[in-house]
Amino acid sequence: xxxxxxxxxxxxxxxxxxxxxxxxxxxxxxxxxxxxxxxxxxxxxxxxxxxxxxxxxxxxxxxxxxxxxxxxxxxxxxxxxxxxxxxxxxxxxxxxxxxxxxxxxxxxxxxxxxxxxxxxxxxxxxxxxxxxxxxxxxxxxxxxxxxxxxxxxxxxxxxxxxxxxxxxxxxxxxxxxxxxxxxxxxxxxxxxxxxxxxxxxxxxxxxx
Amino acid sequence: xxxxxxxxxxxxxxxxxxxxxxxxxxxxxxxxxxxxxxxxxxxxxxxxxxxxxxxxxxxxxxxxxxxxxxxxxxxxxxxxxxxxxxxxxxxxxxxxxxxxxxxxxxxxxxxxxxxxxxxxxxxxxxxxxxxxxxxxxxxxxxxxxxxxxxxxxxxxxxxxxxxxxxxxxxxxxxxxxxxxxxxxxxxxxxxxxxxxxxxxxxxxxxxx
DNA sequence: CCTTGTGAAAACTTTCACAGCT
DNA sequence: AGCTGTGAAAGTTTTCACAAGG
Numbered sequence: 001x002x003x004x005x006x007x008x009x010x011x012x013x014x015x016x017x018x019x020x021x022x023x024x025x026x027x028x029x030x031x032x033x034x035x036x037x038x039x040x041x042x043x044x045x046x047x048x049x050x051x052x053x054x055x056x057x058x059x060x061x062x063x064x065x066x067x068x069x070x071x072x073x074x075x076x077x078x079x080x081x082x083x084x085x086x087x088x089x090x091x092x093x094x095x096x097x098x099x100x101x102x103x104x105x106x107x108x109x110x111x112x113x114x115x116x117x118x119x120x121x122x123x124x125x126x127x128x129x130x131x132x133x134x135x136x137x138x139x140x141x142x143x144x145x146x147x148x149x150x151x152x153x154x155x156x157x158x159x160x161x162x163x164x165x166x167x168x169x170x171x172x173x174x175x176x177x178x179x180x181x182x183x184x185x186x187x188x189x190x191x192x193x194x195x196x197x198x199x200x201x202x203x204x205x206x207x208x
Numbered sequence: 209x210x211x212x213x214x215x216x217x218x219x220x221x222x223x224x225x226x227x228x229x230x231x232x233x234x235x236x237x238x239x240x241x242x243x244x245x246x247x248x249x250x251x252x253x254x255x256x257x258x259x260x261x262x263x264x265x266x267x268x269x270x271x272x273x274x275x276x277x278x279x280x281x282x283x284x285x286x287x288x289x290x291x292x293x294x295x296x297x298x299x300x301x302x303x304x305x306x307x308x309x310x311x312x313x314x315x316x317x318x319x320x321x322x323x324x325x326x327x328x329x330x331x332x333x334x335x336x337x338x339x340x341x342x343x344x345x346x347x348x349x350x351x352x353x354x355x356x357x358x359x360x361x362x363x364x365x366x367x368x369x370x371x372x373x374x375x376x377x378x379x380x381x382x383x384x385x386x387x388x389x390x391x392x393x394x395x396x397x398x399x400x401x402x403x404x405x406x407x408x409x410x411x412x413x414x415x416x
Numbered sequence: 417c418c419t420t421g422t423g424a425a426a427a428c429t430t431t432c433a434c435a436g437c438t
Numbered sequence: 439a440g441c442t443g444t445g446a447a448a449g450t451t452t453t454c455a456c457a458a459g460g
Contacts, residue, residue: 006429010410014403018385032441041387044441045431052443060437060442077406078413085405096304097401102385106402146412147405171408173401177226177310179249187411189404193305193381194314195222196397197293197355198285200379202218203395204354205286214451240419252419253453260421268420269460 009050013073015040016050020070032063082107084145086169088160089152090115090123090130093175097151098125110149112139133160137167146170154178161188217258221281223248224258228278240271290315292353294377296368297360298323298331298338301383305359306333318357320347341368348375355379362386369396 019039023031033047040047051057051064057072058064074080085103087094087110097103098113115121116133123130131139139145148169150157157176164172165186174180174190182188227247231239241255248255259265259272265280266272282288293311295302295318305311306321323329324341331338339347347353356377358365365384372380373394382388382398390396 008429011403011407013410014400014406015387017406019387034441039387041389043431045433046429048442049430049444056443058442061440062438063441076410078409079406083409092304092307092309096300099300100401101300102402103405106406108402108405147408171412173404173408179223179227179247181249185415187408189408191399191401191404192222193308193399194310194316195219196381196399197311197316198222198225198287198314199219200355200381200395200397201286201291202221202284204379207393216451242419251453253455254451256420257422257452264421266420267460268458269418271419 005053009053012040012042012050013077017070017073017077017079020066020073023066024070028066030063031066031069033058036064079107082109083147084109084111084143085147085149086110086112086114086136086140086145086164087149087151088114088133088136088164089150089175090117090120090125091151091153094149094151095125097149098128108147111143111145112136136163140164140167140169144168148172150174150176150180152176213261217261220248220250220258221285225278225281225285225287228274228281231274232278236274238271239274239277241266244272287315290317291355292317292319292351293355293357293381294318294320294322294344294348294353294372295357295359296322296341296344296372297358297383298325298328298333299359299361302357302359303333305357306336316355319351319353320344344371345375348372348377353377356381358382358384358388360384 016036019036033044037044037047057069085108087097090113094113098110103109110128113125113128113130114133114136115130120130121132146169148164150160150172152160154176157174157178158180161172161180161182165182171187172180172182174188177192177194180188180190224244227244241252245252245255265277293316295305298321302321306318311317318336321333321336321338322341322344323338328338329340354377356372358368358380360368362384365382365386366388369380369388369390373390379395380388380390382396385400385402388396388398
């Protein structure tokens with residue numbers, strides 16, 4: 001594992017993993033680059049290149065071993081153990097994320113939720129108690145949590161992220177519609193719903 | 209408007225728009241590629257290239273006219289008029305999307321919501337009545353809606369998208385964790401939360 | 417002197433095409 | 439015969455670097 005993996009390849013890895021899991025459930029042991037490419041909507045050449053870059057797991061004339069590849073990707077992505085997440089901002093989106101079942105299925109679990117709205121503190125959503133943001137530092141340190149989700153308004157997002165990072169968070173998933181600046185060594189990924197709609201709008205108005 | 213805009217540039221346009229709006233609110237009339245680049249976390253060369261590709265809106269020695277550029281991008285992205293959206297799947301995520309205020313602020317509005325769960329049909333979320341999915345065809349045609357959001361489980365997503373498109377939807381925002389296949393002329397964008405977490409996981413485990 | 421416009425270089429990603437195993 | 443591995447070509451995006459204009 002040394003030659004650097006291209007970012008686009010990395011982004012596809014989760015999808016490979018998901019489809020490999022499905023193929024496994026269906027009882028398939030071997031899969032070809034062609035079959036994978038059809039499922040994922042890629043070219044077969046790209047699938048081969050991606051898997052080749054990861055180390056080359058196939059057998060010529062045969063294909064890829066589904067379980068072997070699945071296990072490799074799972075470990076490679078760091079998904080062998082359950083990973084805890086804190087969530088800050090328990091408005092509509094935050095609440096939905098707390099209730100979202102998809103995370104647990106993939107070995108991520110939101111264990112703590114914070115807000116600074118007195119009306120929300122103390123409420124329980126999906127079994128998780130909403131705590132005062134002031135408790136954040138204690139909880140992050142105590143449980144050595146490194147993942148944080150930001151579902152606050154844009155105006156407070158950067159400040160909350162700065163605090164999180166001070167307390168030990170290493171990776172942030174941001175839902176606030178703003179560019180968050182973080183220092184070296186911290187990873188951040190942003191999901192911006194209106195940006196997606198605007199991109200669709202462009203294509204609709206300019207004919208794909 | 210003919211030379212094809214690179215996809216990555218297109219993706220950045222929403223962010224330019226958002227920051228231009230903020231600069232406008234602050235009363236700034238002129239902005240340099242440098243200032244924009246800092247706000248968006250890009251290089252100044254990239255900002256200049258992006259804006260140059262769009263047509264070149266700057267004045268040498270001066271910068272870019274904030275209002276002019278904002279208006280251009282707004283129109284270019286097709287955001288001059290309010291655009292209606294239907295939402296299918298009113299589970300946790302769907303409900304949160306119905307309540308999400310961010311859409312309206314950016315000229316998108318969810319006007320109809322559908323589900324096929326009897327327990328949800330007839331309920332009202334954020335002023336929108338959840339209708340039986342059977343009504344989808346009628347509503348899409350009647351109101352000539354072209355945007356659809358999918359917040360159903362993965363297993364039914366492709367089927368729902370197929371129906372939507374049959375009825376007239378041209379652009380789909382997909383939240384189901386599955387690759388949706390659509391025909392030429394239909395635009396689709398997917399938001400996949402666990403994929404984002406897995407990408408973070410990789411970086412955490414491999415040191416940025 | 418400041419900042420954009422822009423051709424050209426550099427960097428990166430995808431695709432081609434076929435050699436090489438099974 | 440079938441399918442991966444892989445160097446090389448093609449295609450795409452970013453960055454450089456400086457000319458041009460206010």
